[in-house]
Amino acid sequence: MTVWSVIGSGVAGLAVASELVSRGAQVQIFDPGGPPGPHGCSWWAGGMLAPWCEFENAEESVLRLGQHALEWWGTRTRVQRRGTLVVANPRDLPDLRRFSRRTEGFAEVDQPKIRELEPDLHGFTRGLHFADEAHLDPRQALRDLYTQLVKQGVEFHHKLAPTRLENAIDCRGLHARDVLHDLRGVKGEMLVIRCPDVTLTRPVRLLHPRIPLYIVPRGDGVYMLGATMIESEDSSRITARSMLELLSAAYALNPAFGEAEVLEIGVDLRPAFPDNLPRIRRLGRTIYANGLYRHGYLLAPALAQGVADLALKNTHSEMVDEDRA
Amino acid sequence: MKLFYGTQLPNPLMLGTAQYPSPAILEQAFRDSGAGVATVSLRRESGAGQTFWQMIRDLGVLILPNTAGCHTVKEAVTTAHMAREVFDTKWIKLELIGHTDSLQPDVFQLVEAARILTEDGFQVFPYTTDDLIVGEQLLAAGCEVLMPWGAPIGSGRGLNNAYALRAMRAEFPDVPLVVDAGIGLPSHASHAMELGYDAVLLNTAVARAGDPAMMAKAMKLAIEAGHLSYQADPIEARDMAEPSTPVIGKAFLS
Numbered sequence: 001m002t003v004w005s006v007i008g009s010g011v012a013g014l015a016v017a018s019e020l021v022s023r024g025a026q027v028q029i030f031d032p033g034g035p036p037g038p039h040g041c042s043w044w045a046g047g048m049l050a051p052w053c054e055f056e057n058a059e060e061s062v063l064r065l066g067q068h069a070l071e072w073w074g075t076r077t078r079v080q081r082r083g084t085l086v087v088a089n090p091r092d093l094p095d096l097r098r099f100s101r102r103t104e105g106f107a108e109v110d111q112p113k114i115r116e117l118e119p120d121l122h123g124f125t126r127g128l129h130f131a132d133e134a135h136l137d138p139r140q141a142l143r144d145l146y147t148q149l150v151k152q153g154v155e156f157h158h159k160l161a162p163t164r165l166e167n168a169i170d171c172r173g174l175h176a177r178d179v180l181h182d183l184r185g186v187k188g189e190m191l192v193i194r195c196p197d198v199t200l201t202r203p204v205r206l207l208h209p210r211i212p213l214y215i216v217p218r219g220d221g222v223y224m225l226g227a228t229m230i231e232s233e234d235s236s237r238i239t240a241r242s243m244l245e246l247l248s249a250a251y252a253l254n255p256a257f258g259e260a261e262v263l264e265i266g267v268d269l270r271p272a273f274p275d276n277l278p279r280i281r282r283l284g285r286t287i288y289a290n291g292l293y294r295h296g297y298l299l300a301p302a303l304a305q306g307v308a309d310l311a312l313k314n315t316h317s318e319m320v321d322e323d324r325a
Numbered sequence: 326m327k328l329f330y331g332t333q334l335p336n337p338l339m340l341g342t343a344q345y346p347s348p349a350i351l352e353q354a355f356r357d358s359g360a361g362v363a364t365v366s367l368r369r370e371s372g373a374g375q376t377f378w379q380m381i382r383d384l385g386v387l388i389l390p391n392t393a394g395c396h397t398v399k400e401a402v403t404t405a406h407m408a409r410e411v412f413d414t415k416w417i418k419l420e421l422i423g424h425t426d427s428l429q430p431d432v433f434q435l436v437e438a439a440r441i442l443t444e445d446g447f448q449v450f451p452y453t454t455d456d457l458i459v460g461e462q463l464l465a466a467g468c469e470v471l472m473p474w475g476a477p478i479g480s481g482r483g484l485n486n487a488y489a490l491r492a493m494r495a496e497f498p499d500v501p502l503v504v505d506a507g508i509g510l511p512s513h514a515s516h517a518m519e520l521g522y523d524a525v526l527l528n529t530a531v532a533r534a535g536d537p538a539m540m541a542k543a544m545k546l547a548i549e550a551g552h553l554s555y556q557a558d559p560i561e562a563r564d565m566a567e568p569s570t571p572v573i574g575k576a577f578l579s
Binding site: 231275277 | 346347348349350352375376377380479533535
């Protein structure tokens with residue numbers, strides 16, 4: 001029986017492995033970084049399953065392919081189906097109108113309704129509620145996939161994959177630039193804060209012309225604040241400006257965030273192709289799956305299904321843009 | 326068309342490269358707009374945006390790096406030097422922000438930075454207000470182009486003060502003038518060209534439109550229309566109707 005070797009255990013690699021195993025394939029995984037952890041950019045993700053909101057600034061396929069994500073993740077990790085709330089300060093209401101024109105699947109909400117959904121959001125008179133969206137804890141999701149795969153008999157090799165591997169599926173993210181020359185890194189900066197004084201139960205997006213922010217509750221008063229999007233490939237550190245912008249936006253949501261503890265600062269590079277959409281390429285004996293950009297958890301299931309279709313059935317999903325097997 | 330520091334622009338549209346949904350859409354917008362100049366922000370990238378910058382170079386248009394987001398002379402000068410190294414050009418769009426909410430230029434620092442950079446061999450494109458005296462000072466500091474705002478950056482309000490922009494055109498008939506910032510609609514861009522401006526610089530209006538490439542094309546057509554209109558010597562507006570067909574022989578006195 002063919003053994004598929006998945007290289008990389010970020011969200012792409014684990015999702016591909018999970019999909020292959022669920023279809024009865026035999027899989028092993030190589031990642032010199034060890035189990036999922038801070039060395040992969042999916043560790044630093046928001047974990048929003050928000051295809052309708054993301055459609056505001058993305059191609060139609062993100063909306064279409066992303067809708068399968070809720071179901072796919074729901075059978076593998078805890079998915080919280082509490083929707084997304086999008087708000088803007090009164091002076092930025094043009095941005096809210098624009099957002100509503102560019103998206104679908106929401107209900108317009110007024111101040112009483114906003115307070116009913118999230119009592120700790122003050123001072124917002126208008127908002128959009130995307131009731132069908134969901135979120136997950138990305139680190140828990142990675143751990144859950146990892147544990148399930150181990151239970152299913154998948155062998156993890158905490159080392160570099162041998163060269164000239166047969167039936168390899170390369171999910172190394174930005175590290176695959178040595179082969180995928182049109183891949184670039186888009187810098188993202190995020191913070192994890194603890195603020196038990198504020199209770200938010202669903203992801204909230206604050207629209208702002210310069211600094212759009214989202215905040216995702218992780219439970220126990222912990223929140224993920226994200227994320228900048230900078231065309232830069234230096235992931236060495238966060239800038240003071242980004243930190244100020246992220247924290248000011250949180251403060252604008254609720255001034256009690258001023259008392260929050262900063263638990264973590266995350267900086268990493270999202271792997272992206274020029275159109276910011278994921279790609280599957282078969283070059284020789286290796287299938288490359290990459291370019292999830294800011295849609296790691298949203299599009300990893302579709303990417304994994306596309307890889308499995310190509311690997312096991314030789315069918316080409318829309319994400320396959322090159323096949324030189 | 327006037328020369329910009331000795332360079333003939335292929336056409337009067339300068340297009341920004343920020344805020345597009347993806348580099349692929351950015352590229353499409355440039356193709357459909359025919360823009361001859363791309364402005365690029367350097368500040369945020371701190372020397373590490375190589376792939377993105379290469380994509381901009383690959384557009385094959387003139388590159389005008391800018392000092393967007395700088396608040397002090399020192400920052401702006403440092404950024405300009407970085408830009409000269411990265412893009413190998415003397416051109417620099419000098420932007421010195423004075424006010425956080427309106428992003429209004431700080432014209433005092435602007436003049437000072439323009440002088441420093443000009444002395445250092447840069448060819449400065451200053452983003453300024455529509456103030457004539459500031460314009461004079463910038464020219465005295467060595468600038469050979471002026472770029473007054475139409476409205477605050479990203480506001481899409483069009484030409485807030487067409488009177489002042491017209492006065493600027495009249496005051497500096499031989500200086501290349503560019504309306505920079507505030508354009509939201511093709512009619513705004515056309516308006517700037519109808520006033521006799523030499524070019525229009527815009528970014529948000531295209532990048533944040535629902536279909537950036539389509540809006541880019543709309544801007545191109547509007548700029549061409551405005552440019553032709555200015556050259557065609559449009560009629561004067563008047564208070565009373567002027568019949569366009571002969572009235573002799575008709576009972577117009579009855």
